[in-house]
Amino acid sequence: MNSDIIIIGAGPGGYETALYAAKKGLSVTLFEERRAGGTCLQEGCIPTKCFCRSAEVADTVADSQTMGIITSAPTVDMARIVARKNEVVDQLTAGIEFLLKNKLITYVPERAELLDAHSVKSASGETYTARHMLIATGSTAKIPPIEGSGLPGVVTSTQLLDIDHVPARLCIVGAGVIGLEFASIFRSLGSAVTMLEFAKEILPNFDTDISKRLKQVLGKRGIEFFNQAGVKSIEPNGPALTVRYTWKNQEHTVEADTVLIATGRAPRVEGLGLDRVGIHYSPKGIETDDNLQTNVPDIYAIGDVNGRCMLAHAASFQGRKVIDHLLGEKSNIDLHIIPSAVFTRPEAGMVGLTEEECKQRGIAFTAKKSLFRANGKAVSMGEPDGLCKLIADENGRIIGGHIFGAHAADLVQEVSALMNRGTTIAQLKEMIHAHPTLSEVLQECAREF
Template identity: 45%
Template sequence: MERDIVIMGGGPGGYVAAIRAAHLGAKVALVEEDKLGGTCLNRGCIPTKSLYKNAQVLNTLKKAGEFGIRLQGYDLDMKKVQDRKKEAVSRLCSGIGQLLKGFGVEVLPGRGSLMDKSTVSVVTSSGNRECAKAKNIIIATGSIPAQIPVPGLDLPGVMTSTEALELDHVPKSMVIIGGGVVGIEFAGIYQSFGTEVTVVEFLPRILPGVDDEIVKRLTMLLKRKGIKIETGVKVKEIRRESGGLQVLAEGKNAEVAWNAEIVLVSAGRSVNTAGLHLDEVGVSYSRGGITVDSHFATSVPGIYAIGDVIGGQMLAHVASDEGKAAVENILGLSGHINYDAVPSCVFTFPEVAAVGLTEEAAKSRGISYLVSKFMFAANGKALTMGETDGLVKVLADGNTKKIMGVHILGPHASDLIHEGVLAVEQGLTAEEIGRAIHAHPTLAESFLEAVLGIEGKAIHMMPQK
């Protein structure tokens, strides 16, 4: 049977592409060698957020006295923490399987590789081979943890985020190499669990790409919680020392070292192209990913690529939207992605979320802009929640007053950002948003006040001198 599309990879890019193709009446096969849901569901977003919730509960318990609640004591049962995480992952993975079945998507278990521009070879775990032919192929094989050229990576106790998600105990100490999103999220989680955490970052600041002011404020808050953050440091070696591990590094002025029970290497991610036979088929790629055009077509007609494997913004929701857009382009519609309106979230304490341009990006593009900020400390709902750290920061075009960027540090930032996404995507002006009534008392009022501040109309903000 010849299919319309064969998709290689069942992560958030691949399985969403498969369902969208089914919507449009296509015959689709999905090749996946592991579990449906990919890295995001099985080794990333979902299990991490499950641990994040445990950490969030612990942080609430630590503050119980502020709410007049006396506790006699509590402890953390890591077995139950892991069981809860596995249950969430299992339910979601099963749900994806049922969705694909319901939409008539053929799932082919096994490792896929290209044979030619219309054929995918699928090798099962038992070694059997099957050829899946289609008019079009979509590569959605995602990414893998990046490795750094440092001696000692193979020592017991040195791990990636995959192993850190499976820890059956709370380590006394942890050094995290890498201050990106994954490293900073794990820092917050394990610090809340009771681990002494040190983050070591090569760049001058953590969270590259996030608005500089937001990062400065977050760094201060993380340090206040007890997380040590060392920036501008190049790791040279990891050694086994009596009682644990030692991370040796070159600091700003001298060599430095940190001892820890666990070393988590979180140095970003690399595209997963090994074994795809791209060279044999003639698909162009580089170290940064498979080369595609605006329709997600590769250099070989009929072969497309989406998600982490093409580089760019390695986010699950970006892969999903790219999958839908690629399928729509294949089937005669016009699919596109507005990369300036992609939200990103960092699940720290407090959360960070952003969409659109940062101040740094606006300056580099030579765009005239206005900035307005509203502090959560002046928001009634945040005050009653006892979560007043942070702010909402809004950037608007200096001429049109259209919202260009929204940056949030504070409670429920990952939920609040989506009003900002709508504003950036639709090109809404400060005046247009200001006409929308926001319920009181809510955290969302902080976004409204920040937007109103663009034109000096904020009610709960002191006038600018």
């Protein structure tokens, strides 16, 4: 079978690119060995947000007395939480599969392997050809070489999403986005949570002001942090587990019922036939240029597999950029402005440069902050913990936005939109914001300049 483009992988990057290509009149053959939706829908963004919502409800009920609502203490039904998560995933998966019933899209629910620059072989042995290839195979959980990481009770985020109980004691190795979200979730559901992070700060890629304050607030919620901690081994201890780690030049242990390994993701490159075709790649992912093109003409790679930015929305827009490039159409997509968020309680969000990055690159900048505790909506919501930080270059143009607090993930999108249009701090000051809203923290921050 011949088509204009073959896409390997039906995650957000793959299936959204397929739909966009078909809308542009291109014929597509789309391969997926698992379920449509990829990591994001099946074991990442969407399932964890289901858990986040359950945790938020548990917190709301537990805190209801402060709002004048008297209730009994909440009881957590983990089986029902998981069942609801599965219902949401199934509903959205069915929706994607329905969209893929497009006359220009041939959906093949099988694994595909590259034969050459223009053809692949499916798991069932059929050969498919196309003028262009797009690799969008995503990533897998990265497991460090820790002795005992294969023991029962030691899980990845995928396995934790199907757990049938709330662990009394949860130890999380890695305080990045994945680790922190699960720490916040299971603390709300009743777990005692200990986090072991090798780096100096949590959320190493976030602005230090945000990561430090988020750590402080999560610590007040009872999550215990050990930064610059090196995990040495995990050992069975009856029905429990003992995690051995070094911290401040001494060996320590922590007992846990479940240990989550949350040390990041690795590009899914195995078994694709990259070596056969001569595609350049490394442990960081498939090498691509600014058009997401590999060193082999007509083969592109998007999303987690190229290691540029492991976010679902980054993959989707990289795919759009590829199709625009293939069709010779001008694209205004700026892949340097990609917002990201951490759905802890409170949330954290960022876009653009951090203060540390500006210093490293020698960029002249000004940074100012505003606090949620001065925002009427935040205080009335009972969510006064929060910080907004804006960074502007020497011309006053906004080059970075960093927020932690209620609905930070939504608020940072306004900063992203402003940055995409080259907005200055002076212009933001003059944009009327509704009152009372959380978004006023952005305008108040601008007024600090």
